Amino acid sequence: MRDGQAMSRETLINILLAAALLALPFVAIAMEEPFYITLATRMAILALAAVGLNIALGLGGLISFGHAAFFGIGGYVAGIFASHAFNMEPMFSAPFEFSGSDQMPVIWLAAMLVSVFVAIPIGAISLRTSGVYFIMITLAFAQMIYYFAISWPAYGGEDGLSIITRNGFPGVNTANPLSFFLLCYGVLAVALLMFWLIQNSRFGAALQAGRQNEQRLAAVGIAPFRIRLVAFAISAAITGLAGALFADLNRFVSPSMLSWHMSGELIVLIILGGTARLFGPVAGAVLFVLFEFALGGITEHWQFFLGLILLGVVLFARGGLIGLVAGKARHG
Amino acid sequence: MADTVLSIRDLKKTFGALKATDGVSIDLRPGEIHALIGPNGAGKTTLIHQISGSIKPDSGSVHFLGEDVSRLGVAARARRGLGRSFQISSLAPEFSALRNVMLAVQSRQGSSFRFFGPVMADKSLTEPAMAMLERTGLAARAQVPAAALSHGERRQLEIAIALALGSKAFLFDEPMAGMGPEGSKALTAFLDTLRHEAPILLVEHDMDAVFALADRISVLVYGRIIASGTVDEIRNDPEVRRAYLGEAS
Ligand SMILES: Nc1ncnc2c1ncn2[C@@H]1O[C@H](COP(=O)(O)OP(=O)(O)OP(=O)(O)O)[C@@H](O)[C@H]1O
Numbered sequence: 001m002r003d004g005q006a007m008s009r010e011t012l013i014n015i016l017l018a019a020a021l022l023a024l025p026f027v028a029i030a031m032e033e034p035f036y037i038t039l040a041t042r043m044a045i046l047a048l049a050a051v052g053l054n055i056a057l058g059l060g061g062l063i064s065f066g067h068a069a070f071f072g073i074g075g076y077v078a079g080i081f082a083s084h085a086f087n088m089e090p091m092f093s094a095p096f097e098f099s100g101s102d103q104m105p106v107i108w109l110a111a112m113l114v115s116v117f118v119a120i121p122i123g124a125i126s127l128r129t130s131g132v133y134f135i136m137i138t139l140a141f142a143q144m145i146y147y148f149a150i151s152w153p154a155y156g157g158e159d160g161l162s163i164i165t166r167n168g169f170p171g172v173n174t175a176n177p178l179s180f181f182l183l184c185y186g187v188l189a190v191a192l193l194m195f196w197l198i199q200n201s202r203f204g205a206a207l208q209a210g211r212q213n214e215q216r217l218a219a220v221g222i223a224p225f226r227i228r229l230v231a232f233a234i235s236a237a238i239t240g241l242a243g244a245l246f247a248d249l250n251r252f253v254s255p256s257m258l259s260w261h262m263s264g265e266l267i268v269l270i271i272l273g274g275t276a277r278l279f280g281p282v283a284g285a286v287l288f289v290l291f292e293f294a295l296g297g298i299t300e301h302w303q304f305f306l307g308l309i310l311l312g313v314v315l316f317a318r319g320g321l322i323g324l325v326a327g328k329a330r331h332g
Numbered sequence: 333m334a335d336t337v338l339s340i341r342d343l344k345k346t347f348g349a350l351k352a353t354d355g356v357s358i359d360l361r362p363g364e365i366h367a368l369i370g371p372n373g374a375g376k377t378t379l380i381h382q383i384s385g386s387i388k389p390d391s392g393s394v395h396f397l398g399e400d401v402s403r404l405g406v407a408a409r410a411r412r413g414l415g416r417s418f419q420i421s422s423l424a425p426e427f428s429a430l431r432n433v434m435l436a437v438q439s440r441q442g443s444s445f446r447f448f449g450p451v452m453a454d455k456s457l458t459e460p461a462m463a464m465l466e467r468t469g470l471a472a473r474a475q476v477p478a479a480a481l482s483h484g485e486r487r488q489l490e491i492a493i494a495l496a497l498g499s500k501a502f503l504f505d506e507p508m509a510g511m512g513p514e515g516s517k518a519l520t521a522f523l524d525t526l527r528h529e530a531p532i533l534l535v536e537h538d539m540d541a542v543f544a545l546a547d548r549i550s551v552l553v554y555g556r557i558i559a560s561g562t563v564d565e566i567r568n569d570p571e572v573r574r575a576y577l578g579e580a581s
């Protein structure tokens with residue numbers, strides 16, 4: 001049977017984290033510190049991006065150092081759609097005329113589809129390698145997309161692209177920071193549910209078995225490549241969706257969303273929070289944004305201290321924050 | 333061909349200057365245990381890898397159930413019913429024994445692209461998996477992570493997985509190794525009945541087990557089959573005695 005105590009402790013900390021993140025913007029309002037709402041929204045969106053990566057990296061053991069590509073693609077989809085809608089100029093006219101959209105559901109769907117569309121060839125090539133080669137190839141693809149964005153003047157090139165008014169969502173006043181936070185929080189909740197379902201599903205069993213022992217997975221007749229490619233695409237879709245929200249949060253998208261720093265940050269979030277743990281990305285994002293805010297206010301070199309903490313986690317707390325509090329993961 | 337389940341023709345594989353497999357032909361008939369013996373480094377494991385698809389031979393062919401599977405990968409051959417165990421156990425270490433077998437059950441059902449529905453609550457996975465653990469005497473260890481099982485138990489688990497795949501032929505690479513005399517005896521009795529389910533190509537150093545079980549024995553030395561025959565023929569073959577059994581018996 002499952003280790004009841006460790007399980008319930010993990011569930012408890014998950015509930016606490018979810019409640020704390022939800023409470024933060026309300027506390028911010030009570031304290032009349034609206035900036036904290038932005039902080040909470042940033043946590044939710046980065047957590048969402050990392051939930052995406054956690055499918056590939058946590059469940060599949062696929063250390064993608066190129067997930068900024070999908071984060072940025074989602075951001076650019078939001079920015080480009082919004083700018084065409086704002087200027088009422090068609091993006092393309094065949095086979096039908098399309099002038100972008102300032103509606104989040106349309107943008108989200110497009111962000112996920114484009115991310116999957118890009119992830120499939122990237123995955124199909126990089127998944128033929130493993131280990132450090134996989135890391136390097138995913139990085140190389142993301143860098144190609146980064147330089148492409150920089151050198152593409154139509155959408156701001158190096159300067160990026162502003163979103164004049166935040167895109168809308170039916171029935172929600174997205175210009176209100178709290179409403180926008182709740183929207184992001186809701187999307188994060190759905191993504192976490194998806195992650196949990198996948199983790200416990202047949203697909204998830206195959207994916208996790210492939211991480212533990214690829215030879216074994218093949219020996220039972222399941223080709224690891226196809227499982228991983230699908231996981232990589234799902235992973236990209238969620239990170240792409242997060243990118244679209246991030247662009248709307250900042251009302252701005254720039255090549256920095258595509259940079260390797262961003263890819264590294266997403267990996268750091270997961271390691272901090274707990275690799276392959278359901279709430280690892282949430283814990284990681286909360287910690288990361290807190291560090292960034294608290295230490296960033298004191299010293300420009302906050303990333304140095306982040307590095308120290310990361311070192312500590314890798315050396316002494318392999319399971320990240322969640323692992324530290326809830327103990328080792330069990331697989332029934 | 334009609335009454336061979338598995339038929340290997342003229343397989344060759346070199347590692348640099350080393351001829352690990354040097355024109356091996358071997359087959360497996362319904363209901364039999366065909367033992368493959370030979371000294372350390374003779375190329376037995378390399379041969380098993382080529383049959384199961386994890387090493388590509390330089391030349392030669394593998395036919396399984398009348399189909400040329402030479403170009404197929406490991407997973408495709410396993411799905412057709414080539415079940416194997418590894419000389420060095422190869423399991424999903426974090427998964428429990430039960431989950432390791434469930435993986436084979438789900439593969440057999442062809443259902444690895446289901447994204448919803450928790451596997452642990454799925455009786456169509458847990459029940460057949462549990463039945464295989466019972467057959468191999470591991471039922472009491474079902475919830476133990478594979479990494480925490482003893483060497484002998486891991487070998488039993490690999491056999492349970494091969495059973496769960498509904499294998500039409502078994503390739504077992506030293507299944508007795510690391511088992512105590514009790515375990516070997518129990519496994520010998522088990523394999524004796526298993527052959528009626530599907531024939532077994534058995535690589536084994538335990539000569540008592542080989543002589544008790546084998547319908548035929550092939551002797552591999554330096555990548556070549558130097559003799560092939562019944563237990564008595566092999567026992568009395570002078571070349572085999574010189575090359576292999578000489579000192580041992
Ligand atoms: N991947 C490889 N690259 C180079 N040489 C290899 C490789 N795999 C095996 N060999 C060599 O091929 C020969 C046959 O090895 P193999 O493992 O098949 O022998 P074996 O009969 O299974 O031995 P044992 O009884 O010790 O298990 C050995 O000399 C081994 O060192």
Ligand SMILES: [Mg+2]
Nearest residue numbers: 376377378419
């Ligand atoms: Mg061997």
